[in-house]
Amino acid sequence: MSLKMTSLLCLVFLHLMMGAVGNEWSVKYSKHLCGVKGSTVVMEATYTHSTSVNVTNRFWFINPVKGVEPTDLRNEPGYSGRVEYLGDKQNHFSLRLSDVKKSDEHMYCFRFNTTGKGYMGYPGIILRVTGK
Ligand SMILES: *[C@@H]1O[C@H](CO)[C@@H](O)[C@H](O)[C@H]1NC(C)=O
Numbered sequence: 001m002s003l004k005m006t007s008l009l010c011l012v013f014l015h016l017m018m019g020a021v022g023n024e025w026s027v028k029y030s031k032h033l034c035g036v037k038g039s040t041v042v043m044e045a046t047y048t049h050s051t052s053v054n055v056t057n058r059f060w061f062i063n064p065v066k067g068v069e070p071t072d073l074r075n076e077p078g079y080s081g082r083v084e085y086l087g088d089k090q091n092h093f094s095l096r097l098s099d100v101k102k103s104d105e106h107m108y109c110f111r112f113n114t115t116g117k118g119y120m121g122y123p124g125i126i127l128r129v130t131g132k
């Protein structure tokens, strides 16, 4: 094996190691969700990021569009007063949406900004609402 090849493999291995110690960026969600009209639903996200940055803000939003800055769900028309965020220091951040309506049927995504880059999890959670 050439020296060049060996050092390349070392580099790849180093990258894998760094991932293993928590330098990866990710968002994981709870399962897709079905809610009864008028009830309260909870969507959960768990995220990881490079250890060299700090999280500056976290929020949920609906219907991601490529290249468009997402709007915090709390500022989305029709959601006022129905959105509650529950976060902890273990990188969990959930959305509690009350008085669910048929018009709430969207894809819900989680986004966080850091002192470095921002990151969002795609695809998110699809909410279906049943009942009249
Ligand atoms: C992140 O926060 C820690 C603790 O408050 C601080 O020491 C560190 O400098 C911060 N890092 C960045 C990149 O802001």
Ligand SMILES: *[C@@H]1O[C@H](CO)[C@@H](O)[C@H](O)[C@H]1NC(C)=O
Residues within 6 Å of the ligand: 056, 057, 069, 070, 071, 111, 113, 118
């Ligand atoms: C954080 O994210 C929001 C939404 O994507 C964006 O508008 C904002 O500029 C970002 N940066 C900071 C520092 O909040």
